[in-house]
Amino acid sequence: MTLVHQATTPRVPESIRVQEVACNNCGSTKFEVVTEGRDHEYPHTTSATFRLVRCECGLVYLNPRPATSELDTIYPPDYYAYQIIERRQRDAKGKGSASLLRRFMDAQAIRRFSAYAKLVEKDAPGPYRILDIGCGDGTVLNQWKGAFSTDIETHGIEMNEAAAAIASAQGHAVTAKRIEDTPLAPDAFQLIYSFHVVEHVEDPTSFMRAIHTALRPDGLVIIDTPNVETKDFYAFPKHWGAYHFPRHWNLYDAKTFTALAERTGFEVLRVEYMPSAVFWNWTFHSMIWARSPKLADRLFPPVDIFLRGGPWIWTVMSAFTALDTLILKATGRTACMRILLKKKP
Numbered sequence: 001m002t003l004v005h006q007a008t009t010p011r012v013p014e015s016i017r018v019q020e021v022a023c024n025n026c027g028s029t030k031f032e033v034v035t036e037g038r039d040h041e042y043p044h045t046t047s048a049t050f051r052l053v054r055c056e057c058g059l060v061y062l063n064p065r066p067a068t069s070e071l072d073t074i075y076p077p078d079y080y081a082y083q084i085i086e087r088r089q090r091d092a093k094g095k096g097s098a099s100l101l102r103r104f105m106d107a108q109a110i111r112r113f114s115a116y117a118k119l120v121e122k123d124a125p126g127p128y129r130i131l132d133i134g135c136g137d138g139t140v141l142n143q144w145k146g147a148f149s150t151d152i153e154t155h156g157i158e159m160n161e162a163a164a165a166i167a168s169a170q171g172h173a174v175t176a177k178r179i180e181d182t183p184l185a186p187d188a189f190q191l192i193y194s195f196h197v198v199e200h201v202e203d204p205t206s207f208m209r210a211i212h213t214a215l216r217p218d219g220l221v222i223i224d225t226p227n228v229e230t231k232d233f234y235a236f237p238k239h240w241g242a243y244h245f246p247r248h249w250n251l252y253d254a255k256t257f258t259a260l261a262e263r264t265g266f267e268v269l270r271v272e273y274m275p276s277a278v279f280w281n282w283t284f285h286s287m288i289w290a291r292s293p294k295l296a297d298r299l300f301p302p303v304d305i306f307l308r309g310g311p312w313i314w315t316v317m318s319a320f321t322a323l324d325t326l327i328l329k330a331t332g333r334t335a336c337m338r339i340l341l342k343k344k345p
């Protein structure tokens, strides 16, 4: 179905291999162009311009997109998720224990996750096995351990080997592969979750089917992903922060994600929306970067926002969180959605 070719148009330099794809939700190859953009977060990786399109069914997707042989190019060694993990390791070594901020963030996460853990414990008998797809260094799995009222068995899948090794060392059962290359045991888990992964994968339909197979009949699935049906998407059509060119391959809203979920054997329990200061930071970075990359990197650092700390970063993150909280109150939505799913009876 897909055609892998060396790019020949001037829009995509020959430095990166691209692949044309059909809509993952309906198979159509008809679309309208939403926008074009390039990587402003890791501009050293490629100067290629990528095109984002909208299918007649509503799905927004990158087309053409980098070939899978280019994954090491578009996820460079300084990719932020990897750097956060390194930073956490350094901090932990330096202080001998988790920092105050780290402990505060863990406590907040455990409080939020407890509501979901209660939902799992109400519907499904234990002992509980949970799976984190894209588990990083295991930080979120640790938080889930705190959220359940009983001991749980924690599993993870993580394609970054260094991160997977750290998660394993913390006692989680981790497979250091891409989800696409990891066969999952059937009926194995009462809770499967995946935060900001589905928009990156090659084939979200196969991704959701694999989750369906691995989920117990009474289990719960939680997926976090960007939401295009939001005010800021329409307000910043060229610079919306969640484009994340060229790493976000499929961008959903509640309607298009529900179509994916129902087609793969799920029913949607509910959709929740959360403030996302980071997407706003990337929106502003993109806008300013087009004119002055240096100024953009200083004011709204795309990677260091997670690492640098200090009063300016604190101010930026607080202001964007406040703004997004207002937008959430006013419109009921933000650019960051969480979908809770059950298997269809």
Ligand SMILES: [Zn+2]
Binding pocket: 023, 024, 025, 026, 027, 028, 055, 056, 057, 058, 059
């Ligand atoms: Zn479609």
